[in-house]
Amino acid sequence: MNVYGRPTRTLWPGADGVSVEIIDQTRLPHEFVTARLGTIADAAHAIKAMLVRGAPLIGATAAYGLWLGLRTDASDTALREHSATLAATRPTAINLRWALERVTRAVSPLPPVERAAAARRLAAEICDEDVAINRGIGNAGLALIRAVAARKPAGEPVNVLTHCNAGWLATVDLGTATAPIYLAHDSGLPVHVWVDETRPRNQGAGLTAWELAEHGVPHTVIVDNAGGHLMQHGKVDLVIVGTDRTTATGDVCNKIGTYLKALAAHDNGVPFYVALPSPTIDWTVRDGISEIPIEERAATEVTHLTGVTSDGALATVRLTPPDSPAANPAFDVTPARLVTGLITERGVCRANEAALRHLFPLAERV
Ligand code: MRU
Secondary structure (H helix, E strand, C coil), X not given: CEECCEECCCEEECCCCCCEEEECCCCCCCCCCEEEECCHHHHHHHHHCCCCCCHHHHHHHHHHHHHHHHHHCCCHHHHHHHHHHHHCCCCCCHHHHHHHHHHHHHHCXXXXXXXXXXXXXXXXXXXXXXXXXXXXXXXXXXXXXXXXXXXXCCCCCEEEEECCCCCHHHCCCXXXXXXXXXXXXXXXXXXXXXXXXXXXXCHHHHHHHHHHHHHCCCEEEECHHHHHHHHHCCCCCEEEECCCEEECCCCEEEECCHHHHHXXXXXXXXXXXXXXXXXXXXXXXXXXXXXXXXXXXXXHXXXXXXXXXXXXXXXXXXXXXXXXXXXXXXXXXXXXXXXXXXXXXXXEECCCHHHHHHHCCHHHCC
């Protein structure tokens, strides 16, 4: 996507040949700042502290992180340790484990001296694949948006509600949930996005709103509690969200609050779609609610907020009484029965095991 009119990805190999550059997402929307990752510790920190975030981007960063680690030590023991270091950064998004396992599988049979270069090539491949996957999701989702538009009076925008940031900032480029929106907008279809602010870290208000604004897509930021009301009043045509891990049976784990949107959509007959890149499917898990580890983040993300004051300075303020404890589960699970469809790079399917296995036969998985 374009930033200040220039095509930009969320991470790219550094010009020095020994590093990776990323957009520091903790600084958006107030500042556009890039950061250099030169070591595996830098990569692990970037994922853990959420300079990069979003399931596909976490996976891509981990792949490059493994390359950075292998540059300093490519022995069998080090490979295992590097992988464990990166795997420990965030527990919920399955793309992290998927990328680490894929790179490890590819480099393990090689002599140590060849491992770093092979890891770097594969990390670049994973990035390009991510963009291609998102384009596939975009095309499949565009057909859904077109179908809704065809039922509306000419010129009336299709209203899409989205939660968190499953935009290009959460991927290498284009985004998952936003890919159909960008393609619809670019093809001249009027589309308007309701952007859930997504407390506590405000990935909607800070990141999704920023990228939609950069691309000129009409949108409105709403508080997380507004979606149900808008659905009751016919102001949402469809919901499209991302996912951090989807089970073999179609349960969808995504940013906290997604489940409540799915319930409201179900009650109001609003289609609830999940943009699902295939690396986000965890084929080893069947019951999302009991089996997916849910990240617990710092209570300060709930008790405090950071923003810009009227004089342009960044400031953090406390919202709660100093002695009130806070809890911060970062993800929830939407059962498959509440999901209208999964928008994958191979087309839209029902959220169930047979449909997923039909689209992604065992022999073709990477
Ligand atoms: O905690 P985050 O910001 O990493 O959570 C991101 C989300 O929940 C996204 O919706 C999900 O990763 C899908 S991104 C294409």
